[in-house]
Amino acid sequence: YDVCKEIRRDHSISNTPIIMITAKGEELDKILGLELGADDYITKPFSVRELVARTKAVLRRTKPQQLDKIYKFGNITIDFEKHEILKNEERVDLTLKEFELIEVLIKNKGRVMTRDFLLDKIWGYEYVGETRTVDVHIRHLRKKIEEDDKNPKFIETIRGVGYRFNLGE
Numbered sequence: 001y002d003v004c005k006e007i008r009r010d011h012s013i014s015n016t017p018i019i020m021i022t023a024k025g026e027e028l029d030k031i032l033g034l035e036l037g038a039d040d041y042i043t044k045p046f047s048v049r050e051l052v053a054r055t056k057a058v059l060r061r062t063k064p065q066q067l068d069k070i071y072k073f074g075n076i077t078i079d080f081e082k083h084e085i086l087k088n089e090e091r092v093d094l095t096l097k098e099f100e101l102i103e104v105l106i107k108n109k110g111r112v113m114t115r116d117f118l119l120d121k122i123w124g125y126e127y128v129g130e131t132r133t134v135d136v137h138i139r140h141l142r143k144k145i146e147e148d149d150k151n152p153k154f155i156e157t158i159r160g161v162g163y164r165f166n167l168g169e
Contacts, residue, residue, distance in 0.1 A: 001032065001033065001036055004018055004020065004033070004036045004037050004038055005036055005037070007037070008036070008037035012109065012110030012111075013110055013111060015062070016111070017039050017058045017059065017062045018037060018038045018039050018040075019038065019039060019040045019041075019042060019054060019055060019058055020033045020038045020040070020041045020042065021042045021044070021046070021051070022041070022042075022043060022044070023043065023044045024043070025043035025044075030043075039058045039061070039062070040054050040057070040058050042054060069081045071106060073154065073167050074147075074153065074154065074167075075087055075088050075147075076145055076154075077089075078102070078103075078106070080103065083099055085099070085102070085144075085145070087144070087145060092144050092145065093144075094141070094144060095137075095140075097122055097123070097137055098137055098140060098141045098144070100121075100122045101118065101122055101134075101137055101138070101141060102141060102145070102165075104118065104121055104122065105155060105163060105164075105165035106165055108165065109164075109165040109166070109167070110164065110165070110166070111164065112158045112161055112162055112163070112164045113162050113163055113164065114161055114162040115134045115135070115161075115162050117162070118134045118162065118163070119133070119134060134162075134163075138155060138157075138163055141155065142155055153166070154166060154167070
């Protein structure tokens with residue numbers, strides 16, 4: 001319950017879908033979990049198929065964050081319709097994959113995006129290359145948008161997991 005409350009309180013992750021899986025099956029427990037902000041409440045025992053179906057249902061109801069056509073942070077302006085990025089009012093040339101990468105990171109700002117998630121989302125499920133492809137693209141992206149790519153403000157590395165987009169605060 002405490003974790004659910006903390007997630008709902010933190011505006012950077014408050015839209016994260018939550019499914020409580022617990023042995024507490026009393027009506028009061030279920031009501032409390034849902035009122036604290038859980039999107040679903042599953043009690044043991046349950047089947048894997050039920051869990052998958054409930055997860056899909058929650059994800060269908062959870063809309064990805066819509067981005068404005070123009071997004072600004074620091075000295076960067078991104079026009080998502082034109083696929084254009086300006087840094088200090090000067091155009092920055094990005095590859096399609098770099099642009100898709102920054103777009104996914106911004107849509108999920110504050111959330112840690114794993115390398116595998118980014119590979120699936122940008123390169124597709126059939127991609128058979130190295131997960132280091134993501135790291136290389138992140139490095140190129142940082143060189144293009146960060147003031148100091150060795151000490152990035154916007155694209156944060158979460159060691160052993162992946163990356164998170166911050167507003168550089």
